[in-house]
Amino acid sequence: MGNAASIQGRSVSIPSELETRATHRTGTYSRTSLGGGLSQSKTNGKSVLGTVDAPEYPYFMTNNPTPNGYPWSKLNAHTNYYKTHPNTGVIRKYDFTIARGTIAPDGYELEGILVNGAFPGPTIEANWGDIIQVTVHNALEDEGTSLHWHGFLQTDTPWEDGVPGITQCPIAPGKSFTYQIVAEMYGTGWYHSHYSAQYAAGTLGPIVIHGPRDKRDYDVDVGPILLNDWYHEEYFDLVETVMSPTGFVLSDNNLINGKNNFNCSTLAADDTTTCNSQAGLSKFKFKKGKVHRLRLINAGAEALQRFSIDGHTLTVIANDFIQVVPYDTKVVTLGIGQRVDVLVKANGKLDAYWMRANISSPCSLARQPNALAAIYYDKADQTKQPASTAWDVPDPETCTNDDLALTVPVMKLPLPAAELTYDMTVETFVNGSGINLFKFDGVDFRANYNSPTLLLAKLGEDDFEDQWNVRSTGTAKSVRVNVINNTPIPHPVHLHGFNMYILHEGAGAWDGTIINRNNPMRRDVIQVQGNGHVVIQFDAAGNPGVWPFHCHIAWHVSAGFLVQFATNPKKIEKYRIPNTVAETCRQWGKWTKSNIPLQIDSGL
Numbered sequence: 001m002g003n004a005a006s007i008q009g010r011s012v013s014i015p016s017e018l019e020t021r022a023t024h025r026t027g028t029y030s031r032t033s034l035g036g037g038l039s040q041s042k043t044n045g046k047s048v049l050g051t052v053d054a055p056e057y058p059y060f061m062t063n064n065p066t067p068n069g070y071p072w073s074k075l076n077a078h079t080n081y082y083k084t085h086p087n088t089g090v091i092r093k094y095d096f097t098i099a100r101g102t103i104a105p106d107g108y109e110l111e112g113i114l115v116n117g118a119f120p121g122p123t124i125e126a127n128w129g130d131i132i133q134v135t136v137h138n139a140l141e142d143e144g145t146s147l148h149w150h151g152f153l154q155t156d157t158p159w160e161d162g163v164p165g166i167t168q169c170p171i172a173p174g175k176s177f178t179y180q181i182v183a184e185m186y187g188t189g190w191y192h193s194h195y196s197a198q199y200a201a202g203t204l205g206p207i208v209i210h211g212p213r214d215k216r217d218y219d220v221d222v223g224p225i226l227l228n229d230w231y232h233e234e235y236f237d238l239v240e241t242v243m244s245p246t247g248f249v250l251s252d253n254n255l256i257n258g259k260n261n262f263n264c265s266t267l268a269a270d271d272t273t274t275c276n277s278q279a280g281l282s283k284f285k286f287k288k289g290k291v292h293r294l295r296l297i298n299a300g301a302e303a304l305q306r307f308s309i310d311g312h313t314l315t316v317i318a319n320d321f322i323q324v325v326p327y328d329t330k331v332v333t334l335g336i337g338q339r340v341d342v343l344v345k346a347n348g349k350l351d352a353y354w355m356r357a358n359i360s361s362p363c364s365l366a367r368q369p370n371a372l373a374a375i376y377y378d379k380a381d382q383t384k385q386p387a388s389t390a391w392d393v394p395d396p397e398t399c400t401n402d403d404l405a406l407t408v409p410v411m412k413l414p415l416p417a418a419e420l421t422y423d424m425t426v427e428t429f430v431n432g433s434g435i436n437l438f439k440f441d442g443v444d445f446r447a448n449y450n451s452p453t454l455l456l457a458k459l460g461e462d463d464f465e466d467q468w469n470v471r472s473t474g475t476a477k478s479v480r481v482n483v484i485n486n487t488p489i490p491h492p493v494h495l496h497g498f499n500m501y502i503l504h505e506g507a508g509a510w511d512g513t514i515i516n517r518n519n520p521m522r523r524d525v526i527q528v529q530g531n532g533h534v535v536i537q538f539d540a541a542g543n544p545g546v547w548p549f550h551c552h553i554a555w556h557v558s559a560g561f562l563v564q565f566a567t568n569p570k571k572i573e574k575y576r577i578p579n580t581v582a583e584t585c586r587q588w589g590k591w592t593k594s595n596i597p598l599q600i601d602s603g604l
Contacts, residue, residue, distance in 0.1 A: 034374060034385050038279050043104050043259065047118035049206075049224065050257030050282030050373070052382070057125070057221035060210040064090050064127050070212070071127040077214040077323055077410050082153075082499075082542070085184050086129025094124060094132070096147070098193070098203060099139035106253045106262035107279030108232050112202035113140065113193070120226050120258050120299070121191070121205025128186040128211035135178040136171060144170025144449065144588060144597065145203070146177075148194040150337055151321050151524045153184050154497055158454055158545030158572075159581045161496055163194045165447025165603050166546055166564060167454045169585035170195055173595075177584050185321040186211025188224065188295040188339040194604055197554040200301040201235040204228075208295065209321075214410050216317055216326050218343050219290035227307065227334065227357045228300035229366060230255050232273075236598070242555040243600050245434035249555070251303060254359050254371035257282040262368070282373035283382060284355065286346040293317075294342050298334035301554040303364040304399055304490065304527070307332045307340075309375065310353045310388035315343040316402075320523040322499065323410040330391045333360075333401055335492030336552040337525040351377045352386035363399035363490050399490035400527045404502055404515040412519045415501055418480035418537055420473055424563065426485045426528075426551075437559045438487075438551070443469040444560030445550075447603035450589055453564055454546040455581070457572045472566045473540040479565070480537045481549070482510055488530040491556065495524060497547035497567075498538040502526050505534040525552060544568035544575070550604070558601035 040051060048054050064071035065088065072086045101114045115121030126132050138145045148162035160179050164170040171177045189207035192199035206224030229251035231238055241247040253262050259282040264275035286292055298305050308314070308331045315326050318341035332340050352374060359369035376382050401407075424441040431437055437444045446467040453468055464470040473479050480503070483493060499522040503514045510533045514520065528534040550562035566572070 034281055038104060038276050043279050044119050045101055045103050045114055045117045047120055047258060049120050050259045052283050052285055057208055057223045061127050064088050072129060072212060077212045080411060081185050088127060088129040090130045092126045092130050092132050094134045096134055097137045097139050098145050104279060105230060105255055105258045106260045107264060107276040108262055109274040110232060111234060113198055114202050115205055119202040123205060123224060124207040126183050126209055128183055128209055130183050132181045132183060135176055137176045138171040138173055140173055144172055145193055145195050146170055147191050149181050149191050151189045152181055155184060155543050159577050163548055165449045166452055166548055168452055168581055169588035170449050171584060172587045172591040175587045183209045187318050187321040188341055190297050190299055196601055196603060197235050197239050197558055200231060200554050204299050206297055214323055216343060218293040220287060221293045222284060224295045224297055226257055226297045226299045227305045228255050229303035229359060239558055239601050242558060243435055250365040250367045253368050254357055256357050256371045256373040260371045284375045286375050286377050288346050288377045290346055292344045294344060296332060296334060296340045298336050298338050300336050303359040303366060305334045306358045306360055308391055309344060309355050310390055311348045312344050317341050317343055319407055322522050325408040325410060327406050331393045335525055335527045337492055337494050346377060350388055351380035353388040354386045356390060360395055362397040398529055400529050404521050407521040409519060409522055415517050415520055416478045418478050420476035421480045423482045423484060426487055428487050438556055438561035440561050440563050445469045445562040445602050449603060457546055457566055457569055458575055458577055460573055470564045470566055472569055475541055475568060477541045478537055479540045482533060482535045483528050484533050485528050485531060490530050491528050491551040492525050493528055494552045495538060495549045497543050497545055499524055500536040500538050503535040503537060507532045509533060510535050540567040544571035557604050560602050562604060
């Protein structure tokens with residue numbers, strides 16, 4: 001293959017040694033140092049994730065009322081959480097400042113956009129049924145921001161979803177906005193900026209919602225493990241490149257909880273950036289013989305991740321916020337935005353093991369696709385690197401999630417009849433400026449930050465600008481969407497406000513088959529393969545609002561891959577939207593009178 005590789009249907013030139021890694025089986029790595037040459041404050045700011053000081057998590061937070069021994073009383077893993085959830089009356093308050101800060105997660109120093117000076121940002125923790133209240137202060141001088149609470153349904157509170165131009169105006173520089181979110185579901189989530197591709201600069205963090213467990217128990221909750229591709233350019237420069245006529249970007253590294261080493265000797269001679277190859281790896285402690293819960297999160301901008309632990313079987317117990325009937329695997333695949341909770345028993349014979357995250361190079365654009373972290377059993381020497389061997393599990397190169405037949409929700413829900421069906425094609429095209437964009441259902445989306453769709457729908461508006469790509473579902477109770485991917489590129493598609501029933505996915509056209517009609521898999525992100533399809537359904541009328549449905553690859557939504565569903569619009573008109581939402585728009589409008597936002601992409 002020389003120095004050319006075909007990735008996502010593009011011909012890409014990458015160094016030959018990196019191309020060799022790109023065709024690896026799970027765990028083909030050169031030897032690496034544990035590093036540690038830089039302090040945590042230099043690499044990840046104020047974050048403790050990835051260090052042995054990171055806290056373990058309880059079964060639930062004990063400062064709640066606990067009727068019948070649990071904050072959720074007698075509700076259990078089989079309770080229909082779409083209809084019933086606890087109302088604990090407990091408010092979990094967080095105060096977040098979004099500001100620029102210098103970090104070096106892999107030793108390469110650059111300016112990021114951080115939450116409270118940390119990358120990854122602070123963990124939000126609550127019990128099922130709590131209210132999470134987050135006050136966000138925008139300390140950026142020259143751009144807006146927002147935070148989206150990924151996977152949260154926001155039932156009857158769509159203005160809390162955090163999407164500028166759709167559910168709110170951006171938070172203006174120097175201003176604040178308080179989100180109030182009900183923990184309607186439980187499990188592992190995350191938050192991230194939804195302003196352009198800002199979260200690629202580090203504006204993200206994990207969420208842990210404690211709730212009832214099914215039969216499979218565990219001894220130790222290790223907590224969040226974030227996997228993300230990392231870039232050595234600032235996010236706006238990346239967007240500029242992507243939005244240029246010949247633009248695409250490759251990630252420079254892959255991180256586990258914000259850490260990995262980088263070979264600084266590969267930098268160009270004229271790159272004067274501070275770089276330290278011994279930045280250090282994330283470390284985890286396992287208790288021998290105990291079962292550990294790991295909360296995996298793909299918090300990346302573009303990369304499909306394959307996660308494994310040498311010599312250890314992973315028991316999958318949840319996909320996104322949905323508990324599933326447990327099944328075993330050696331490798332877990334996560335598209336961007338997806339979460340997978342796994343149980344791992346520390347029953348190995350060695351005292352240290354490698355944890356691995358591989359960017360699936362046939363599916364993603366990566367210069368260095370491999371990330372390592374070290375797991376130490378009790379009393380192991382944490383200065384020595386593990387000597388474990390990776391599983392020999394070749395990448396299937398399909399860019400898809402696990403077989404839908406394997407993923408069966410614990411809380412059973414039969415598929416309702418669809419009252420409205422869409423066939424939505426994904427296509428690429430070149431606009432008049434020579435820029436490659438996406439059309440979703442025939443439109444390349446572009447937001448208007450000053451005119452959020454939800455606020456217009458509240459006023460009875462139903463004649464939206466074409467580029468806002470709004471589809472009204474009327475009073476349809478359940479809506480089916482056949483996503484027809486007419487590009488060779490795989491996409492993680494994400495629906496806000498709902499858990500999608502996943503009916504079918506595959507290559508080519510859908511043949512009408514539905515997998516597990518009596519209890520189909522549900523989740524909020526699903527992979528659609530290149531030149532393939534995915535068929536989803538959602539119960540639209542039950543959550544009136546304006547909800548984005550988009551590719552979660554940051555550069556793809558920047559290039560227009562988004563449609564909005566206006567669900568049950570007559571009920572949107574009856575909402576009493578807090579005055580603070582309109583005030584945020586007044587503040588943004590005032591700021592934009594003397595400042596021009598650099599919206600060179602779709603805005604999201």
